[in-house]
Amino acid sequence: MNFKNIDTLCVQAGYEPKNGESRVMPIIQSTTFKYGTSEYMGKLFDLEESGYFYSRLQNPTCDMVAAKLAALEGGAAGTLTASGQTASFLSILNICGAGDHVVSSATIYGGTSNLFTVTMPKMGIDFTLVDPDLPEEELQKAFRPNTKAVFAETISNPSLVVLDIEKFARLAHRNGVPLIIDNTFATPINCRPIEWGADIVVHSTTKYLEGHACTIGGAIIDSGNFDWEANAEKFPGLTTPDESYHGIIYTERFGRTAYTNKLVAQMIRDLGPVQSPMNAFLLNHGMESLHLRMPRHCENALKVAEYLKAQPETAWVDYPELPGSKYYELAKKYLPKGSCGVVTFGIKGGRDVSIKFMDSLKLAAIVTHVADARTCVLHPASHTHRQLSDEQLVAAGVRPDLIRFSCGLEAAEDIISDLEQAFEVIRKEA
Numbered sequence: 001m002n003f004k005n006i007d008t009l010c011v012q013a014g015y016e017p018k019n020g021e022s023r024v025m026p027i028i029q030s031t032t033f034k035y036g037t038s039e040y041m042g043k044l045f046d047l048e049e050s051g052y053f054y055s056r057l058q059n060p061t062c063d064m065v066a067a068k069l070a071a072l073e074g075g076a077a078g079t080l081t082a083s084g085q086t087a088s089f090l091s092i093l094n095i096c097g098a099g100d101h102v103v104s105s106a107t108i109y110g111g112t113s114n115l116f117t118v119t120m121p122k123m124g125i126d127f128t129l130v131d132p133d134l135p136e137e138e139l140q141k142a143f144r145p146n147t148k149a150v151f152a153e154t155i156s157n158p159s160l161v162v163l164d165i166e167k168f169a170r171l172a173h174r175n176g177v178p179l180i181i182d183n184t185f186a187t188p189i190n191c192r193p194i195e196w197g198a199d200i201v202v203h204s205t206t207k208y209l210e211g212h213a214c215t216i217g218g219a220i221i222d223s224g225n226f227d228w229e230a231n232a233e234k235f236p237g238l239t240t241p242d243e244s245y246h247g248i249i250y251t252e253r254f255g256r257t258a259y260t261n262k263l264v265a266q267m268i269r270d271l272g273p274v275q276s277p278m279n280a281f282l283l284n285h286g287m288e289s290l291h292l293r294m295p296r297h298c299e300n301a302l303k304v305a306e307y308l309k310a311q312p313e314t315a316w317v318d319y320p321e322l323p324g325s326k327y328y329e330l331a332k333k334y335l336p337k338g339s340c341g342v343v344t345f346g347i348k349g350g351r352d353v354s355i356k357f358m359d360s361l362k363l364a365a366i367v368t369h370v371a372d373a374r375t376c377v378l379h380p381a382s383h384t385h386r387q388l389s390d391e392q393l394v395a396a397g398v399r400p401d402l403i404r405f406s407c408g409l410e411a412a413e414d415i416i417s418d419l420e421q422a423f424e425v426i427r428k429e430a
């Protein structure tokens, strides 16, 4: 079976039962796997044979789900991780060590921003955060001889900056390093960054991919396209012997999937942040309807954005597909099927009125979550981005009055009547 249509891949990729096997992808809830001889087991440890031996390294359920996501993204291989944070962290740690440097867009998720500006610098990996809208020549100035990767989000959470992926890919490749894209908000239904030149794609599968707010998870998809050997001096971990595996050289042994094999054999083995088979099963369950859910999230968000724009109390509203949006043209190019279900806006009167407005919502719940089936709302400056200074907030594109409104799968008219009654509350108080 080799289907190409992404809708079919959502439903079927990753698992094909043989005669008499379960129709539904099975949950292999086992830490270990049995083999007949000690010699065979030894070969598994030397990576000479492929097979499962311990679920900290690999698990069949997790691998099937990762294979589905790799198919959706058009990648060569995929790996699930315990969370989206782990995916971002390991995507970089797999190719960087103390003394290395990464260029990252400044408009990224708050957790990623903490990881890049607080935790990873303590490990000796430095980041330069750049305004992604700057022209190429300006962005080039951020690169150093020890730069090993470029990182950015397709659609940034929560500032909804749409990335010019081709510009970032050109920059990364001109400097001999891979482009890593966090594609959480767009999902492969709305954008496949590998087709625009990205080398590695990471996800918080916690969001739209699983879609129902049941499980935390992440994934790293390897395009298989980056030529590590052509830039061998930058990536010794991939192109010189790994003494922890009897001196194998990942690029020689694994070719296009060298990055993924190193990730699993070394990073995941040593650090251990795997996704559980049960969570992977739930993630797969969610992905089976991803192609149906994403258009509805987007349709609801556009209606909500248009409604908000028409209210006199709205100070501003951002949604990439709203005519007049700063990112309208980039969205048309990279996100022709839709962007995401998240709309951001501010209410006139500033922070206090915005908070009053949020507290008055009934259908939309105040939760630390985004991008799931139920409409939810959050004030990043008080919640997810609380750790950032005002200066960092501005650099991350998060205005202090920004309300992040994540449109779920309910009827648009019900979401809008909820907003309407909250506007009435603040109108009465004005």
Ligand SMILES: *Cc1c(COP(=O)(O)O)cnc(C)c1O
Residues within 6 Å of the ligand: 083, 084, 085, 086, 088, 109, 111, 112, 153, 157, 182, 184, 185, 203, 204, 205, 206, 207, 216, 217, 218
């Ligand atoms: C939520 C999120 C993350 C972090 O993922 P977790 O699964 O919460 O660890 C990373 N990037 C983006 C864009 C996110 O929205």
